[in-house]
Amino acid sequence: MAELLEITMIISFGVSWPMNVIKSYRARTTKGKSLAFLYLIFFGYIAGILSKLVNAEYMSNIGSKWYVLFFYVLNFVMVGTDLILYYRNRRLDRENGI
Secondary structure (H helix, E strand, O other): OHHHHHHHHHHHHHHHHHHHHHHHHHHOOOOOOOHHHHHHHHHHHHHHHHHHHOOHHHHHOHHHHHHHHHHHHHHHHHHHHHHHHHHHHHHHHHHOOO
16 A cells, blocks of 8 residues: 555656646746755655665565656656756846846
């Protein structure tokens, strides 16, 4: 049951992050974004990935449970993309005098 709940959480975040990345890309501004929040989430995904990699029981069953780690990594990439867009948008804000 715990694994099912974890998968549900990861998939829910996985659906949300692409929408957030698209919004950041289109907005072309950092207004309404929190850099601290993005970094907290980013490091949280690093911790989640590492927790899977150091869990001997999980790693022994990686062949049948690979998808959990896959979604952690996918979400990590999405948050990383949003961080890159944050810095692009911050540069655009400065160029526009905002």
